[in-house]
Amino acid sequence: MVDGFIANSLAEALEIRATQDVVPYAGGTDLMVVNRPGLTYLFIGKVPELKRVFVDEQYVHIGAAVTFTEAIHNPDVPTLMKEAISRIAAPAIRNAGTFGGNLGNGSAKADSVLIEFATDAKLRLVSAKGERIIDVDKFYLGRKKLDLAKDELIAEILLPSKGIENYAYTxxxxxxxxxxxRVSFAGVFASEEGKITNIAAAFGAVADTVLRYKDIEEMLLGKTIAEARELRQDYLQAYSERMVxxxxxxxxxxxxxxxMNLLGDFLTKFGI
Amino acid sequence: MEKISQSVIKKDHDPKISGRSIYVCDYPSEGVLCGKILHAKVAKAKVLGVKVPELPEGYFYVDARDIPGDNNVNIVLDDMPIYCRETVEYIGEAIAMICGPDEKVVDKLLATCQVEYEELEPVIDLRKATEAFFNYDFAHGDLEKAFAEADKIYDEEFTTGYQEQAYLETQSMMAEPEESGRMFVHGSMQCAYYVKGAVMRALGCGPSGVHIYQDVTGGGFGGKEAFPSILACQVAVAARKCGKTVRCVFDRREDMEYTSKRHPSICRYKVAVKDGLVTAMDIDVIYNAGAYSTLSAVVLQRGLIAGPGIYKVPNLHVHGRALKTNTSPCGAYRGFGAPQTYFAVEMVMDHIARDLGIDSLEFKQANFAKQGDVTSTSGRYHFPIPIPDMIEEIDQLCHYRQKRLEYSKPQTGRYRRGIGMSMYFHGAGFTGSGERDIIKAVAKLRKYADGTVEVLASNGEIGQGVRTTFPKIVAHELNLPLEKVYYNHPDTARVPDSGPTVASRSLMIVGELLRRAAIKLRTQWIDGEEQEVEEHFREPTFMIPFYIDKFQGDAYPTYAWAVNVLELEVDTYTGITKVLGAYGNFDVGTPIDYNIVMGQMEGGFLQGIGYASIENMDYDAKGRIRNNSFSDYLIPTTKDVPNLQCILHVDKYPEGPYGAKGAGEVPLVGGPPAYLDAMEQALGGVNLYHAPFSIEDTMKVIMKEGI
Structure with missing residues (x-):
């Protein structure tokens, strides 16, 4: 049987995390695949502070222990995220699986993580000593390598509350x-006064981490659609060369x- | 609908749906030793020795030296050893078994066993294989003349891959030495009497020295036809040595890598066409048998007999070989050798039609065999061939012709559509005179004093419904409520040998024996008395005797017929192919239970679609299968084919119970050619030559053709 702790509050969870060598989990759907003997677990699936979804000025806050099914039915969760998480596994897994777990598993194939990369999401990490906010792309150090200290927990995902309405996802x-x-793609587009302000393109499941090339995106930032159209071939060429x-x-x-097909389609969709 | 076809609740519905059924792994562990197999890690090697760690008290190491009888598993040629001889011939071959009370300790002991190999050169590539376990050749007509006089000759090669049965319950078996000295073997299986013959030979005992019981079995699909005989011998030998009950339950990885799968194939078809008609086919078939011959002989026979499909081919030559490679032995899987050759013949017919500029359905129709025509083995189609009617029925269901025409017009844009059709038969029952000469089925009914009736037969419930349909037939004839008639899982100590649960035969052959037995019992019925009646198989009198050495005569008494249509939409950006519709029209004779038959048709058809598309399994240059889990070997879910519609065309078989024919296998067979036919259309009329056809294969064509 599994040895473990059940935390009823965030403070309790962080206390255990600080003093014990534990694997935190909520839905347990990834852990169920392989039962590694000798591990001690910390169940955080019922911690109220990690179960919240709310919106403030800048962000949609999604608690790490919010399940995909809960998020799909929550009106505050952006459509792009809903589209991606509704394709995760099957209802039973979505009923149990959580945002924190999808991140914590460290896979470049995680469907919610792709959206976090594409939307420049941030993560709130907490420990008994305090908290820090980190960009999702900084959180991923490599394949299955995360910037998460032994005493920390993922508390929230912070998705931008505006500017991610126009997107392409496959x-x-x-x-x-x-x-x-096996391949996943999310592109987010925004423009103001005829000029492109955001053209994020993220590729999942094709390398050790989700891929995004902000320097190539810059080629089209600040450009009008007509100007961007001129640059389309160069832009695609740059991606083609970069993506190994x-x-x-x-x-x-x-x-x-x-x-490359999906990237091209993303441009076409927004007139580029 | 006839009364006999009306659906009832399956007899095993409640225990299965409520989770109360006891499978092998559910028996309590007290007093039971866990047995695990030491599998070979190289494809071919001399085994110089095994360094076995020191065994704690109560743990045992079992290998070929412990076999009291003969180290050959009784299947067809009996070349497969129970535990390896001097050499191992494939990755996964059983070298030994370690048994003991604690599974974790067994695992640890297994991991510390060191096998010393002297590696030998394995044969991995099927195209380089030369050793034929079986080599068959048959012909009729004048091939040379037909090719010489042909307007056009086509020469094409088709390949198909493995298919894994992916039953829910892995291979599982237990052996319990009884106090009397008799060995009791029970587990997950299709053919209790096959297992019995094998275990008798392994233990060197007579029929009274062993009895076999089929536990509740979580699916078979052919995968539990031969392999359970091997595993049963392994656990029986272990139980004999340990003097205790030994249970071996394969984990999914072992099951996927090391147990039998559908034979990969290479089929070459040379076809002569004159005046729009096929005048000759010269067919060369290679099946990858794997390291031991197991069931390959009979699988290959069925494949070859189906070689020319449902077409009239006046001049025919068929040559087929089952070649040895140093890979897991292949075996039975629903369809049993026929899906491979049907794929080839249906595709080559499509390609010829395309080349001639004729619609493929029209071309096929012009070449259909008819009642009274000669079969591939110079037998006769004794009964009407319902395919033309079945085509009209399916056209009405899915508007095939209209869509076929619509999708043949040039398409643009991201999504392209295609619709394809396949048509075929599946011979019902054992090939040739197997029923008469080898199986000689016997079935019994036992009536108890309280008026209940028990069916005594050896056919195993594997989800196909025999525990329900057998009693249904008997209750119907005896005019009893269904609750009064029951059929338990077979125990060879109490049931006669009514033959194996294979070849779509149980209902058609044994069901008819039971119908006759029930009539006999009805005429002899005496209230309050215990009575027993017995029936034996009789070959239908219309049969032209079959000679397997010449492949001549009636290979099957009758056939189940099918027409499949698949409608696809290809995303040219990703290669993802959506099945817009899957339509099947099946003639399995009278359905003995409508819901059970429809379950068979839908499930089998979905397996066929999986075989055509996503079910991809292969071994690497070392002969190792790497996609050995359900996350790497995908089978379709209901979400992949949400629009799957099956209909039944009923042409009764007079020798089957109420006109029933074989139903188990036919729904799987035609998936690949219908799928690929639709794919070819969606991709603008290219010719395709292999299945499964993956999203990657699709993308390759899209990139190459610039679609």
Whole structure:
């Protein structure tokens, strides 16, 4: 049987995290795949502070222990996020799986994490000593490597509350349900007074972490649609050169081809 | 609907749906030793020795030296050892078993066993394999003349991959030495008497030295036809040595990597066409048998007999071989060798039609065999061939012709559509005179004093419903409520050998024996008395005797027929292919239970679609299967084919109970050719040659063709 702790409040959870060697979990859907003997677990799935969703001036706050099903039914969660998480696994997994777990598992295939990369989301990490806010791309140090101290917990995901209404999203899985992403793409577009203010493109499941190239995005920032259209070929070329993809359940060539198709489609969708 | 077809609640519904059914792994562990197999890690090697760690008290190491009888598993050729001989021939071959009370300790002991190998050169690539376990050749007509006179000759090669049965319950078996000295083996299986024959040989005992019981079985699909015989011998030998009950339950990885799957194939078709008609086919078939021959002989036979499909081919030559490679032995899987050749023949017919500029359905229709025509084995189609009617029915259901025409027009944009059709038969029952000469089925009914009737037969419930349909037939003839007639899982100590649960035969053959037995019992019925009646198989009198050495005669008494249609939409940006509709029309004769038959049709059809598309499994250059889990070997879910519609066309078979024919396998067979036909259309009329056809394959064509 599993040895572990159940925390009823965030303070309690952080106290245990600070003093014990524990693996925190909420839904447990990733842990169930392999039961590693000898580990001690900390159940945080019922911690009220981690179960909240609310909106403030800047952000939509999604608690780390909010399940995907809860988020799908919450009017405050942005449509782009809903679209991605509604493609996760199947209802039983979505009923249990959480945002914190999707991040904490450290996989570049995590469907909610792709959206966090594409929207420049931040994470609030907490410990008994205090808290820090970190950009999601800084949180991922490499394959299965996270910037998360032994005494810290992921408390919240902070998604921008505005500017992510216009997007493109595609998941390529091995089948229509219960399928891990083989390639996933999310693009977010925004413009003000005819000029592009955001053209984020994130690629999931094609490398050790979600990929995003902000320097290439800069090529089109501040440009009008007409100007961007002129730059389309250069922009795509830059991506094509930069993206060195790994092979997984599908080949690197397939991944590359699909990524470029979806990127091109994203531009076309917004007139570029 | 006839009364017999009206659906009832399955007899095993409640225990299964409520979780009360006891599977092998559910028996309590007290007094039971956990047995785990030491599998070979290389594809071919001499085993020089095994360094076994010191075994704690109560733990045992079991290998070939412990076999009291013969180290050959009784299947067809009996070349498969129970535990390896001097060499191992594939990755996963059983070298030994470690048994003991604590699973974790067994695991640890297993991990510390050191096998010393002298590696030998394995044969991995099927195209380089030369050793044929089986080599068959048959012909009729004048091939040379037909090719010489042909307007056009087509020469194409088709390949298909593995398919894993992916039953819910992995291979699981227990052996319990009884006080009398008799060995009791029970577990997950399709064929209790096959297991019995194998265990008798392994233990070197007579029929009274062993009895076999089929536990509740979590699916088989053919995968539990032969492999349970192997595992049963392994646990029986272990139980004999340990003097205790031994249970071996495979984990999913072991099951996927090391147990039998559908044979990968290479089929070459040379076809002569004159005046729009096929005049000759020269067919060369290779099946990858794996390291031991197991069931490959019979799988290959069925594949070859289906070689020319449902077409009239006046001049025919079929050559087929099952070749040895140093990989897991392949075996039975629903369809049993036929899906591979049907894929090839349906595709080549599509390609010829495309080349001739004729619609493929029209071309096929012009070449259909008809009642009275000669079969591939110079037998006769004794009964009407319902395919033309079935095509009209399915056209009405899904507007095939209209869509086919619409999608043949040039398409633009991200999404492209195609619709494809396949048509085929599946021979019902054992190939050739197997029922008469080998199986010789016997079935019994036992009536108790209280008026209840028990069916005594050896056919295992594996989800196909025999625990319900057998009693239904008997209750119908005896005019009893269904509750009064029951059929338990078979125990060879109490049931006669009514044959294995294979070849879509149970209902058609054994069901008919039971119907006759019930009539007999009805005429002899005496209230309050215990009575027993017995029936034996009789070959239908119309059969042209079959000679397997010549492949001549009636290979099957009758056929189940099918027409499949698949409608697809391809996303040209990703290769993702959406199944817009899957439509199946199946003639399995009279359904003995409508819901059970529809469950079979829908489930089998979905497996066929998986085989065509996402079910991809292969081994690497070392002969190792790497996608050995359900996250790497995907099978379709209901979300992949939400619009799946099946209809039944009923052409009764006079020798089957109430006109029933074989139903188990036919729904799987036609998925790949219908899928690929639709894919070819969606991709603008390219010719495709292999299944499964993955999203990557689709993207390759899209990139190459600039779609």
């Amino acid at each position: 998941k390529v899985g091995g089948r229509n349900a219960l399928a891990i992403s 993809l790994t092979r997984g359940r599908v080949s690197a060539e397939y991944r590359k081809g699909v990524c």
